Amino acid sequence: MLVGLLERSGVAGCAMSIVLLTAAVAVAQVGGDEAPVAPLEGASGETAVPAVEVGVEGDAVDAPVAPTDGTAPTDVARAPDDAVAPEAAAPLPPHLDAARLAIAEQRGRSIYRSRCATCHGLAGDSRGPAARFLEVVPRDFTSGAYKWRTTTSGELPTDADLMRTVRRGAPGTVMPSWEGRLSLRDMWAVVQYLKTLSARFREEPTVAPLPMPTSVPTFDDASRRRGRLVYVLLQCWTCHGTGGRGDGPAASTLRDDSGLRAIAYDFTSGQMRGGTRPIDIYRTFATGVNGTPMPSYDEALLVGRDGYPDLSRYRQALSPAGMRNLTAFVAQMPTTEALWAMPEERRAAWGTQMRWDLVAYVLSLSEGSALGRYLSAAPYVTR
Ligand code: HEC
Numbered sequence: 321m322l323v324g325l326l327e328r329s330g331v332a333g334c335a336m337s338i339v340l341l342t343a344a345v346a347v348a349q350v351g352g353d354e355a356p357v358a359p360l361e362g363a364s365g366e367t368a369v370p371a372v373e374v375g376v377e378g379d380a381v382d383a384p385v386a387p388t389d390g391t392a393p394t395d396v397a398r399a400p401d402d403a404v405a406p407e408a409a410a411p412l413p414p415h416l417d418a419a420r421l422a423i424a425e426q427r428g429r430s431i432y433r434s435r436c437a438t439c440h441g442l443a444g445d446s447r448g449p450a451a452r453f454l455e456v457v458p459r460d461f462t463s464g465a466y467k468w469r470t471t472t473s474g475e476l477p478t479d480a481d482l483m484r485t486v487r488r489g490a491p492g493t494v495m496p497s498w499e500g501r502l503s504l505r506d507m508w509a510v511v512q513y514l515k516t517l518s519a520r521f522r523e524e525p526t527v528a529p530l531p532m533p534t535s536v537p538t539f540d541d542a543s544r545r546r547g548r549l550v551y552v553l554l555q556c557w558t559c560h561g562t563g564g565r566g567d568g569p570a571a572s573t574l575r576d577d578s579g580l581r582a583i584a585y586d587f588t589s590g591q592m593r594g595g596t597r598p599i600d601i602y603r604t605f606a607t608g609v610n611g612t613p614m615p616s617y618d619e620a621l622l623v624g625r626d627g628y629p630d631l632s633r634y635r636q637a638l639s640p641a642g643m644r645n646l647t648a649f650v651a652q653m654p655t656t657e658a659l660w661a662m663p664e665e666r667r668a669a670w671g672t673q674m675r676w677d678l679v680a681y682v683l684s685l686s687e688g689s690a691l692g693r694y695l696s697a698a699p700y701v702t703r
């Protein structure tokens with residue numbers, strides 16, 4: 321029955337998500353942390369030179385999104401090539417006037433009913449007929465809590481955020497990518513309809529996305545080593561585990577907003593729901609995952625060496641050599657006061673580099689898995 325339902329939703333052949341319930345194991349020490357760590361370049365006022373263009377967020381809706389009249393679209397607009405248009409430059413579709421928006425919502429409603437309701441429920445409450453067979457609960461659209469956003473923690477997503485998820489899907493779960501299955505304008509229409517399912521979109525003002533970098537630095541051993549220390553310092557390991565296996569000491573206690581068990585992601589498995597491209601992981605740190613215990617690391621990063629007065633608690637996560645590295649790393653950080661006295665640009669660059677270092681480290685954890693190697697060789701894999 322489930323297969324029939326999924327086929328009707330256009331999800332034939334989609335693997336059921338397998339949630340790895342890793343038993344909490346004794347805290348292992350983060351390995352390989354003996355090599356000395358180069359200082360954060362932000363500390364000396366230099367920022368890493370961006371080397372590679374970021375792939376587009378998948379948001380560049382540069383094909384005209386004319387409101388449809390409800391008939392089947394004739395042209396299936398294709399996604400622009402991932403490599404060409406940087407995220408920041410992605411234009412939003414032209415503003416729809418009220419009448420056209422109503423037509424788009426109408427069109428979106430019929431697409432939603434035929435393609436999405438099996439899982440997400442007719443009312444958008446995540447209670448579709450297929451939902452009870454699914455390991456990962458489909459999103460409840462009535463709450464307005466969206467995981468993958470460019471907006472600050474707790475805020476509503478932008479249209480472009482919703483569009484990105486609809487196009488890419490959530491890898492590792494049954495949420496399919498609709499790219500090629502729905503035209504760009506139909507995906508856009510369904511996004512407009514999703515917004516009618518939660519009153520929050522009517523009641524709350526539109527929020528501007530946080531600025532996201534438009535290029536990715538080259539990751540090297542030095543950035544991975546710094547990233548590991550940042551990972552320890554920010555205590556990611558309490559949930560994600562010192563080896564990144566999702567088995568940290570707090571992991572078994574995590575619950576999402578609806579009281580269900582939340583699974584801290586296992587970085588060694590190689591596939592992330594919010595996307596595996598460096599910019600996707602960066603975005604997750606910067607904005608957090610709404611509705612789950614995964615916090616955002618926005619201003620939390622802007623803490624200087626005096627913010628870490630007692631490093632002894634990190635002993636459980638690091639070897640003695642790692643501890644020496646951590647101590648040296650923290651010692652070369654500016655004080656919090658100095659950090660906040662920096663020109664805004666330099667301070668932002670400091671936070672940006674910490675996040676990129678974390679991305680470098682987190683990605684290196686998945687390199688041990690075959691899937692991880694495959695994904696890092698082909699970063700734009702969504703299904
Ligand atoms: C086979 C079941 C299934 C179908 C069909 C499906 N979804 Fe999903 N969807 C999911 C699941 C499961 C999740 C939750 C993934 C998670 O939380 O990691 C999800 C999550 C989402 C999200 C959440 C994004 C966020 O930031 O939180 C959006 C948006 C979404 N789906 C849109 C759609 C749209 C639009 C359609 C139809 C065109 C659709 N889905 C069809 C299963 C499905």
Ligand code: HEC
Nearest residue numbers: 554556559582583584585592593594595604609612613614
């Ligand atoms: C309080 C526990 C907790 C802490 C601390 C925490 N996380 Fe998470 N993290 C989670 C949970 C739970 C999820 C899964 C969210 C979901 O259900 O989609 C997650 C998801 C993620 C994801 C997204 C994976 C995906 O599927 O897209 C990344 C990346 C991540 N965490 C990195 C980090 C890093 C790096 C740190 C430290 C700076 C950190 N987390 C700290 C609990 C935590």
